[in-house]
Amino acid sequence: MLDRTPSDGLGWRGFVPAFILLVGCGxxxxxxxxxxxxxxxxxxxIIPTLDGxxxxxxxxxxxxxxxAGMSDYVARAYVRDSAQxxxxxxxxxxRQGQGKTIHSPRNCLPGAGWEVLRGGTRAIVAExxxxxxxxxxxxxxxxxxxxxxxxxxxxxxxxxxxxVKWNLLRDAALLGHTEEALVRIxxxxxxxxxxxxxSPEARGAFAAADSLGDSVATRLIRxxxxxxxxxxx
Numbered sequence: 060m061l062d063r064t065p066s067d068g069l070g071w072r073g074f075v076p077a078f079i080l081l082v083g084c085g086x087x088x089x090x091x092x093x094x095x096x097x098x099x100x101x102x103x104x105i106i107p108t109l110d111g112x113x114x115x116x117x118x119x120x121x122x123x124x125x126x127a128g129m130s131d132y133v134a135r136a137y138v139r140d141s142a143q144x145x146x147x148x149x150x151x152x153x154r155q156g157q158g159k160t161i162h163s164p165r166n167c168l169p170g171a172g173w174e175v176l177r178g179g180t181r182a183i184v185a186e187x188x189x190x191x192x193x194x195x196x197x198x199x200x201x202x203x204x205x206x207x208x209x210x211x212x213x214x215x216x217x218x219x220x221x222x223v224k225w226n227l228l229r230d231a232a233l234l235g236h237t238e239e240a241l242v243r244i245x246x247x248x249x250x251x252x253x254x255x256x257x258s259p260e261a262r263g264a265f266a267a268a269d270s271l272g273d274s275v276a277t278r279l280i281r282x283x284x285x286x287x288x289x290x291x292x
Contacts, residue, residue, distance in 0.1 A: 093154040093231060095130075096238035100286040102133035102149055106278060112137040112144060128152065128159040145275060148243040149283055155227060155237040163220050164208050164243060165193070173197040173204075180218050181207065183273060185280035190216040192276060196248075196265075203248040205268040207276050211283050212239030238288055242279055246272050 108114060117134035124132070129150040136146050152161060165178075174197065181194035192209040210217045213230055217223050223239075231237050250264045 093156055094236045095153040096236050096288040097153065098131065098151065098286055099288055102131055102151060102286055105133055105149055105282045105286055106135070106147065106275075109137055112139050114138075117146065117148075127162060130154075142249075143247060145244055145246040145271060147275065147279065149240055149279070149286075151238070151240045151287075153238050155231075155239065160227070161210065161223070161239060161241045164206070164241070165195075165220075173199045176203075181269075181273075183207075183276045183280065185216075185277045186284060190280060191218045192216070193218045194272075201252060203250060205246045205248055205265070205272055206243065207246075207272050208241065208243040210239055211242055211280065212287060213237075216280055236288075240283055240287060242283055244272055244275050244279070 106114075115136045115138065117136055119127075119132060119134060127150065130153040132148065132150040134146070134148045137144050150161075152159065155161070175195060176198050177194075177196040179194055180191040182189050183192050184190075190209070192207050195206045197204045197206060210223045213226070213234070213236075215226065217226065227237055227239070246268045248264050248268045250261045
């Protein structure tokens with residue numbers, strides 16, 4: 060049997076941390092020189108009308124837009140029977156780099172006074188495939204909302220923030236462009252104030268919100284795909 064000194068077997072493993080650091084620095088450097096990717100169609104073409112609903116455009120203030128760093132956006136409220144049924148937001152980044160990346164909606168919730176009651180992912184079938192999107196139930200005082208959101212760009216629909224960051228660094232280095240959209244749906248849940256959380260009325264209200272959210276998410280994925288630059292990566 061051969062004796063092995065403590066240095067035996069290290070070989071190339073000793074260079075792994077340095078290699079990872081070098082690759083990471085290369086990725087970060089590449090994010091400073093990304094090509095700006097224009098939209099294939101205006102964001103205003105995304106669900107401009109919906110049968111049975113009145114549609115109103117929503118405005119994001121200049122300061123909020125500057126902080127978010129988006130290149131373009133469309134935000135709308137869809138009203139039915141004199142009540143807001145849901146809101147949509149599609150914010151587009153024609154390039155991403157240091158100081159100009161998509162902010163996760165999840166990071167904004169505690170500061171806005173919303174409590175997360177449930178969180179996870181939900182499968183949405185669109186464009187002939189199943190896509191996981193983020194799904195949250197939020198509460199703020201007497202208001203309860205169901206929220207869907209995901210990241211869409213460069214041929215992908217992604218829920219995971221970690222996967223989004225990895226894709227961003229990889230595509231910055233390999234493709235030279237990092238365009239992406241944050242897509243969000245907010246649906247108020249109409250639960251009677253006196254109804255317990257496990258009551259038939261509450262379950263029915265959540266089932267109606269989920270059905271509406273699934274339908275809107277399916278259409279949004281399809282129409283955002285057509286508005287974004289050609290699929291790549």
